[in-house]
Amino acid sequence: MGCVCSNVEVGVGVAVRTEGISKSFGRQNIWQNVTLNIPPGEISLMVGPSGTGKSVFLKSLIGLLKPEEGEIFIGDTNITTCSNKELYEIRKLFGVLFQDGALFGSMDLFDNVAFPLREHTKKSESDIRKVVMEKLDLVGLTGAEGKLPGEISGGMRKRAGLARALVLDPEIILVDEPDSGLDPVRTTYISQLFLDINAQIDATFLIVSHNINLARTVPDNIGMLFRRNLVMFGPREVLLTSDEPVVKQFLNGRMIGPIGMSEEKDEAQMAQEQALADAGHHAGGVEDVEGIVPQMVATPGMPHRKAIDRRQARVREIMHTLPHAAQVAIQNDLDATQDTQQYSTYDNGDQYDNGDQYDNSNQDTQVLPTYNEGGYESSPSLRKQ
Numbered sequence: 106m107g108c109v110c111s112n113v114e115v116g117v118g119v120a121v122r123t124e125g126i127s128k129s130f131g132r133q134n135i136w137q138n139v140t141l142n143i144p145p146g147e148i149s150l151m152v153g154p155s156g157t158g159k160s161v162f163l164k165s166l167i168g169l170l171k172p173e174e175g176e177i178f179i180g181d182t183n184i185t186t187c188s189n190k191e192l193y194e195i196r197k198l199f200g201v202l203f204q205d206g207a208l209f210g211s212m213d214l215f216d217n218v219a220f221p222l223r224e225h226t227k228k229s230e231s232d233i234r235k236v237v238m239e240k241l242d243l244v245g246l247t248g249a250e251g252k253l254p255g256e257i258s259g260g261m262r263k264r265a266g267l268a269r270a271l272v273l274d275p276e277i278i279l280v281d282e283p284d285s286g287l288d289p290v291r292t293t294y295i296s297q298l299f300l301d302i303n304a305q306i307d308a309t310f311l312i313v314s315h316n317i318n319l320a321r322t323v324p325d326n327i328g329m330l331f332r333r334n335l336v337m338f339g340p341r342e343v344l345l346t347s348d349e350p351v352v353k354q355f356l357n358g359r360m361i362g363p364i365g366m367s368e369e370k371d372e373a374q375m376a377q378e379q380a381l382a383d384a385g386h387h388a389g390g391v392e393d394v395e396g397i398v399p400q401m402v403a404t405p406g407m408p409h410r411k412a413i414d415r416r417q418a419r420v421r422e423i424m425h426t427l428p429h430a431a432q433v434a435i436q437n438d439l440d441a442t443q444d445t446q447q448y449s450t451y452d453n454g455d456q457y458d459n460g461d462q463y464d465n466s467n468q469d470t471q472v473l474p475t476y477n478e479g480g481y482e483s484s485p486s487l488r489k490q
């Protein structure tokens with residue numbers, strides 16, 4: 106397990122793995138049989154309509170909620186069976202940014218950010234000051250340390266929450282809806298911070314969000330929860346080029362598709378909405394975005410984001426298991442990176458003559474690739490409930 110110290114990085118963030126986990130509250134099943142590997146040191150994003158259990162998933166990963174079935178591994182530790190003492194130690198690997206920053210209203214930003222250091226370390230006050238000021242600087246809040254949470258904007262509160270999430274040098278950073286309550290510009294600023302922090306400390310990120318812009322431009326990997334199942338999890342190119350109706354609908358924010366106002370739609374409602382759209386009624390969203398928009402990069406001057414190299418090596422190995430469109434997008438990206446050593450060039454050249462390597466013929470069962478140790482395996486999705 107790697108360790109990240111204040112200024113010196115000596116390892117990569119920790120891998121997070123779930124094996125067939127299911128969670129219910131009483132008779133309400135939230136999700137079932139969720140198996141995925143979150144690659145260490147990369148930025149992963151979980152999307153899904155409201156109420157699909159994204160926050161419950163995050164809370165399960167740090168042991169705040171316990172799935173009734175399955176196992177969760179943080180590095181090598183199975184947190185579903187480990188002792189409370191071990192769980193306490195494992196939690197120190199995490200930095201968590203909750204939706205509202207979860208700051209103490211009566212403490213100024215300095216004391217809020219210092220809180221975990223005073224609780225969990227024996228650092229002197231002068232060392233605490235050094236760390237707190239460094240983290241406040243990292244999130245652009247130098248000068249605001251004396252303010253109370255009630256005196257600053259929502260965006261600043263989130264950044265203060267992020268500074269607090271960073272003070273114990275986490276190896277895994279969980280972020281719950283970073284965009285909630287933020288305008289699109291501030292959301293992009295905080296997204297830039299995630300990429301910069303990832304470049305600096307190589308921590309594993311899992312962000313939960315329904316923000317389409319963020320999904321398209323920030324993560325290395327994307328997963329989607331829908332109808333109590335993990336529909337897919339894989340490199341960004343897999344979801345961003347997917348023809349899966351629920352994924353396309355979600356990423357374009359349209360009414361047409363399986364997602365309804367309440368969690369799901371029946372066939373009759375889908376047919377009625379399609380008929381309205383065919384008759385010219387605007388189904389919402391923007392025009393379908395086809396293909397991949399460039400991924401954001403770390404701010405110039407930041408260290409090179411090593412997650413890019415690791416992900417490329419990983420994706421190269423399993424490329425032949427991916428859908429054709431994802432292969433094309435990945436190859437374009439690999440070529441662009443080779444040419445420019447940047448991760449931002451977009452070229453839509455079609456380098457594959459056909460999708461032979463990916464057998465997509467089984468349209469009825471809608472099998473989709475889910476990343477697992479060593480590659481992708483097909484997992485049934487959108488099972489009719």
Ligand SMILES: Nc1ncnc2c1ncn2[C@@H]1O[C@H](COP(=O)(O)OP(=O)(O)OP(=O)(O)O)[C@@H](O)[C@H]1O
Pocket residue numbers: 130135153154155156157158159160161162315
């Ligand atoms: N502690 C709890 N006890 C009972 N039910 C809960 C608890 N926590 C969450 N739930 C229920 O689990 C479901 C999923 O909630 P969750 O907040 O994880 O969804 P979400 O996908 O994060 O939604 P949103 O995008 O709207 O934040 C909801 O129906 C919620 O009411």
